[in-house]
Amino acid sequence: MSKARVGILISGTGSNMEALIRAAEPDDCPYEVAVVISNRPGAAGLDRAKALGVTALAVDHAPFGKDREAHEHALDAALRRFGCSYVALAGYMRIMTPFLVGAWQGRMLNIHPSLLPKYPGLDTHRRAIEAGDAEAGCSVHLVTAGVDEGPVLAQARVRILPRESHQTLAERVLAAEHALYPEALADLVSGRSTPPSSS
Ligand code: GRF
Secondary structure, three states: OOOEEEEEEEOOOOHHHHHHHHHOOOOOOOEEEEEEEEOOOOOHHHHHHHHOOOOEEEOOOHHHOOOHHHHHHHHHHHHHHOOOOEEEEOOOOOOOOHHHHHHOOOOEEEEEOOOOOOOOOOOHHHHHHHOOOOEEEEEEEEOOOOOOOOOEEEEEEEEOOOOOOHHHHHHHHHHHHHHHHHHHHHHHHOOOOOOHHHO
């Protein structure tokens, strides 16, 4: 079976990245992780990827200053050098320009810690608790020009417990993310999910 080659972009810890790498180990997984790239050279996820036997490198945004697109050209070149046909964002904390979004349209996905379209942006768990929501969760979506706005491919729901803190809710949602993301990625690369934008 020929596997889809996936590049993972990170900025930090990389726990979702690790879940994606571990889920790719079985022979019947339809994707393989070709490379992990961080925009921050010190990201803990880089060492974590290397420890799991995956090539990991930094394409630091700092030397590019305000020229976001130039940084994205360097990222894009690295992804193509490793033969990637899909990109998974896993805690990648840079807003993208239309260049990178357009270059990977329909083939770049992200995981977000809320039940989109609720709570795009940051601080999702605190906002869900303060709103008195009965449930929180996470969403895997295709990346489009608007932040956290692309078509949703999959969601997992997590019940909010009475008097729960946003920290424990975050931990429980993160565990749900680790199960959801590999499944959603596998479904996309194998054509099992047909996102609205590509239909
Ligand atoms: C996760 O909460 C994910 O939903 C969000 O960024 C966080 C990344 O965490 N996009 P990790 O680096 O995967 O541990």
